[in-house]
Amino acid sequence: MLIEPGIVYGHGRGILGLVTGAERVDGALRLVGPGTQHWTTVHVDDLAELYVAALGATGVFLGVSGDNPTVRELGEAVGLPVLPEEPAALVERLGAFGEALLLDQQATGDKARRELGWKPSRPSAVEEIKLSLVNR
Secondary structure, eight states, X not given: OEXXXXXXXXXXEETTXXXXXXXXXXXXXXXXXXXXXXXXXXXHHHHHHHHHHTTTOOSEEEEOOSOOOXXXXXXXXXXXXXXXXXHHHHXXXXXXXXXXXXXXXXXXXXXXXXXXXXXXXXXXXXXXXXXXXXXX
C-alpha cells in the first residue's frame, strides 16, 4: 500500500505558513508565485485516518481532501490585499522547492473514499487559515 499525500496542513503547522507568514509589502501579503496555481491539500488528522483505513489494503491512494484552493484564495483568507510574486523571483528565492510550489495540482482522492471508505471531514485549508487567525 502506498499513500501519496497532498500538501499537509493542520494545528498551525505545515506549508500554509509560507502563505500566512509571507512578507508584507505596503500592507499587502506577498503570494507564493502568481497565485493562480492550485494546491491539493489534506488536513493532518484526515491523513492519519486514511493511514488507519488503509491498513491491510493494497494499491496506491491519493491522500487529498478534494479541496484544491488557489494560492490566491489561501492568501486572501489572511484578510489582507494580496500581491503576486513573479515565478522567477520565487525560484531564485527557494530554488527547486519554489519550482514545486508553482505547479498547478488538482486531485480528488476519490479512490480512497470509494475503496477504503475514507471521509475527510476537517476544515479546508482556507477555513484552517481563517481559524488560525481567530485563535491567535
